[in-house]
Amino acid sequence: MTETPILHVDMDAFYASVALRERPDLVDQPVVVGGSGRGVVLAANYVARRYGLCSALPMTRVRRLCPHVVVLEPDYATFTSVSASVMETFRAVTPIVEAVSLDEAFLDVRGSVRRLGPPTQIAERLRSIIHDEQGITCSVGVAATVSVAKLASRRAKPDGVVVVPPGAVTSFLHPLDVGELYGVGEKTQALLQRFGLLTVGDVAHTPLRTLQRAVGDHLGRELHHLAWGTDRSDLAPRVGPHEPERSMGADETFVRDTDDREVIVRELLRLAGKVAGRMRAAGVAGRTITLKVRFADFTAITRSRTMSEATDVTVDIHRAATRLYDALGLQRARLRLVGVRVEGLVPRATVHRQLVLGETEHGWAEADRAVDRATRRFGAAAVRPASLV
DNA sequence: TCTGGGGTCCTAGGACCC
DNA sequence: TCTGGGGTCCTAGGACCC
Numbered sequence: 001m002t003e004t005p006i007l008h009v010d011m012d013a014f015y016a017s018v019a020l021r022e023r024p025d026l027v028d029q030p031v032v033v034g035g036s037g038r039g040v041v042l043a044a045n046y047v048a049r050r051y052g053l054c055s056a057l058p059m060t061r062v063r064r065l066c067p068h069v070v071v072l073e074p075d076y077a078t079f080t081s082v083s084a085s086v087m088e089t090f091r092a093v094t095p096i097v098e099a100v101s102l103d104e105a106f107l108d109v110r111g112s113v114r115r116l117g118p119p120t121q122i123a124e125r126l127r128s129i130i131h132d133e134q135g136i137t138c139s140v141g142v143a144a145t146v147s148v149a150k151l152a153s154r155r156a157k158p159d160g161v162v163v164v165p166p167g168a169v170t171s172f173l174h175p176l177d178v179g180e181l182y183g184v185g186e187k188t189q190a191l192l193q194r195f196g197l198l199t200v201g202d203v204a205h206t207p208l209r210t211l212q213r214a215v216g217d218h219l220g221r222e223l224h225h226l227a228w229g230t231d232r233s234d235l236a237p238r239v240g241p242h243e244p245e246r247s248m249g250a251d252e253t254f255v256r257d258t259d260d261r262e263v264i265v266r267e268l269l270r271l272a273g274k275v276a277g278r279m280r281a282a283g284v285a286g287r288t289i290t291l292k293v294r295f296a297d298f299t300a301i302t303r304s305r306t307m308s309e310a311t312d313v314t315v316d317i318h319r320a321a322t323r324l325y326d327a328l329g330l331q332r333a334r335l336r337l338v339g340v341r342v343e344g345l346v347p348r349a350t351v352h353r354q355l356v357l358g359e360t361e362h363g364w365a366e367a368d369r370a371v372d373r374a375t376r377r378f379g380a381a382a383v384r385p386a387s388l389v
Numbered sequence: 390t391c392t393g394g395g396g397t398c399c400t401a402g403g404a405c406c407c
Numbered sequence: 408t409c410t411g412g413g414g415t416c417c418t419a420g421g422a423c424c425c
Binding site: 040249 | 391392397
Binding site for chain 3: 042055056100101102103104182183184185186187188219288290300301302303304305306
């Protein structure tokens, strides 16, 4: 029996590290990966972090903080392929791998200790393989539960391993800031602070009922577990036929805020096409269409409509989104962003479209599939609605 | 020139049904 | 003439995570 079977493996500054493999000349310089214009930082290397640059920082502030920073464009195809290789390395160690994102995963190594040695040894083995094969470093947290392992990997960064044995859990957790807990963001931290709860230990020693009155039943119970390190240790391996997504969506920030209906409706068409294409590729359809609008002042609203039948047809989704937009009745309100999301996804095979006599919709579904075939052959740029050309 | 884009989950109220 | 609870679906908003 191993006491600490859960590993949390987290790549160090993943996007930046991968991008720097192609540019070894830049390793000693501050480098961030991010979009241009109104984007944010996706990853900052450790040199850049010394200037206060970090993930999610607006690019407009990046150059002010560090005028000589090197900005690299994200190359998602490469990130995805490096990630896939890393996940393969994990699965060679244990089949129980729960991927969190491209650059992070939980591993249950309970069944691997006999073959590969104790969890720490497995952690070092993984780090060495990933370094040799991918040329990037990672950090590993080792503990009995998911959240403690994750907090441990954060402590291990960069390029290290931290083990928290069961006997050390509370002395590890309790001095931490409440904001370190999973699920505690800016708002919840401020709320807890108003109750005088600053550290994880403060939360741990607050009666459950009091905690629940402050942050709600669900989060209260959750935080109580996290504060005592009694959260889950069972992983949900996402290999093979995994659960389908519950929703798919796309949104886009305009280069400049706009109140031009024509521009907005055209963008909704592009987004609807993008979402519908991904739905068809995944073999799902959905009934609830949600429009999202973000105004120039950064406030956002959503409007949704549930239809009687699920669809994966671009025209259907676009029409629903446009109706929701028109129903807002905006008068010269400048929009920063629009988004389209489809929820309540079900496998397409379970949807039987009622064929109404004289129905024209069928033609649109056919047209979509023709577009899909052409896109697969010639690329996304080749086939677009006339209004997007 | 502040603040991306992909998601998940929770809350809460109202409708409607039993 | 009154009043109850539970369950599900829909909508809107919000917090959070990577």
